[in-house]
Amino acid sequence: MRRFLPLGATTALAVATAILTVPGSTQALVADRAAATKVKTEFAMKATGYGTRVQGGSVPVQSGTTAYQTIGCTNKAGLARRNDVAAVTLPGLGQVDGIRTRVNTYTNEKKGRTSVVSQHDVAKVTLGGQLTLTAVSSKATVWHDKDGFHKKVETSIGGIRAGGDTFPIPTPNVPIAIPGLATIYLGDQNGYANKEGAYAAGNAIKVVLEPSDTVIRIAHSAAKINRGVKVGRFRGQAHGTQVDALDENVRSGPNPLSYMPCQGTAGKVREKSVAGVDLAGEIVVGAVRNRQMGEQNNKRATGFEESTIAGIKLGPLQINAIKARANVTRFRDGRIKRNANGTTIGEIVVDGESQAIPPPGQALEIPGLLRLEANVVEKTRLGIKVTAVRLTLLDGTGATVNLGNARLEIKPSGVKK
Known part of the structure; x- marks a missing residue:
């Protein structure tokens, strides 16, 4: 169930402010501006992003991707698409506020660089009325320049609070366990860069709720670029x-x-x-x-x-x-x-x-x-x-x-x- 808040409401203003202060958002806005000129290239490009995805474990709950946006198979640089949702209710689980997706393809002809960027920012996630995650972000970037294909994945989370306490941010291979509530993992990253192309994808964090083993992936971004488009x-x-x-x-x-x-x-x-x-x-x-x-x-x-x-x-x-x-x-x-x-x-x-x-x-x-x-x-x-x-x-x-x-x-x- 999606709940769109009135644009003039105080809550919506707060959420919008939170979105703009998520780490990495400035780069996304720059990418939006850089994508103004549409240019056909020799590359095949694709980008996707979404806010949350739920898999139910022992609880029969499933949720599709929230604030999903994509640029499908294209060879055109200069595309910019977005999807913003003020608030989404995850039935029986909680709420996600301030969800923002940006997917872009752009080129800098002077530098000879063509790029694909997918960025997803989530201002706030509240689960079970007790666990709160703030400023969750992932950004996947792939590009081609004079040195070939490249990839980069950036993920971040601002804070974790539960029961009035603040918890440390998880690190690779070291999840954070909150007894009786959840285990929080740093999101997975994967990709490649070789002579034929590059792919990058990341989830900012993964939350496994107790005792249901319900899995929630938050802030997903993926980008891909390949050569080979000739005819x-x-x-x-x-x-x-x-x-x-x-x-x-x-x-x-x-x-x-x-x-x-x-x-x-x-x-x-x-x-x-x-x-x-x-x-x-x-x-x-x-x-x-x-x-x-x-x-x-x-x-x-x-x-x-x-x-x-x-x-x-x-x-x-x-x-x-x-x-x-x-x-x-x-x-x-x-x-x-x-x-x-x-x-x-x-x-x-x-x-x-x-x-x-x-x-x-x-x-x-x-x-x-x-x-x-x-x-x-x-x-x-x-x-x-x-x-x-x-x-x-x-x-x-x-x-x-x-x-x-x-x-x-x-x-x-x-x-x-």
């Missing part, structure tokens, strides 16, 4: 199964899900697989494997997304060897070739008898059970979307089960020819 920017995914229906209780997936990196995979085939997928016990789904590849040079960008399912069984229906594949090539002059070559279905069996695979635009119906469509292909302006098998259940739920899903688009790079 196009990839946008694609593959997943084995997805269930959608009007009834919110009848949903699942996408599972397992693979995303294509913005710049592609440098010609390497990446794979992800699972032994099986549970669709609420209604459909038995065998092993699923996703494969994807994207590469580009100065003339073209090309790639594929693919998802294969060994087989599925639903009542009298059995389908073997389901595969969806989306193939796209973008040429420097803007031409796009796309097709679903490689999309196949091994066999459809109903009550032990093989059935003809319905051609595109037609369907096989099992009265009272389902309607089956095969090779559902949608060409888009920049690519193609493929579903190998689509089942529409006729049980009144309106559920649609998509089996074998692949989608790929290649956007223009924006790099000068």
Whole structure:
């Protein structure tokens, strides 16, 4: 539940003041100003940030990301996005005040530096009515200059109070334990910087509440930059199964899900697989494997997304060897070739008898059970979307089960020819 305080209220003024005094905020404001000029670059860039994320432990509570903001796959410097929330209630846990996210891409052409910055500041976190954390901040920065790619993660926390007492700030590998309330850890940091790119991510702190073992991550920031954008920017995914229906209780997936990196995979085939997928016990789904590849040079960008399912069984229906594949090539002059070559279905069996695979635009119906469509292909302006098998259940739920899903688009790079 989000509670937005009136802008004129004294509380809101206090929260706003607290936000502006969080360590590191000045740099974020400078980044905002530096991001005024939009410039297309040779880099693929991404940034995300959020205030809190809760995982429930023995207490059945979950909370999505608060004050979430992102810059997705882009090659454009000069982007600046923000998300400010005055207050958020974490049901049964407490409240977070003064949440502020800044994500930026910017460039300094004179210095030859292109940067991605994600910063998240939280003015105050109150948990259980007893534990208070103030001025929590994380900042992830990646950049490229004449010396190559670089990364940096900065995290800080202003103070910890509980029961009227002040506690020291945790240090690496030395958490702070507050008996009967919580254990507070310095947040994790990770990343890399090599000749192909840089990635940096950090959580300012992690709080584990007692006795529920509920985990709260506070002030998350992540930034990424990679070279390799020459002709196009990839946008694609593959997943084995997805269930959608009007009834919110009848949903699942996408599972397992693979995303294509913005710049592609440098010609390497990446794979992800699972032994099986549970669709609420209604459909038995065998092993699923996703494969994807994207590469580009100065003339073209090309790639594929693919998802294969060994087989599925639903009542009298059995389908073997389901595969969806989306193939796209973008040429420097803007031409796009796309097709679903490689999309196949091994066999459809109903009550032990093989059935003809319905051609595109037609369907096989099992009265009272389902309607089956095969090779559902949608060409888009920049690519193609493929579903190998689509089942529409006729049980009144309106559920649609998509089996074998692949989608790929290649956007223009924006790099000068």
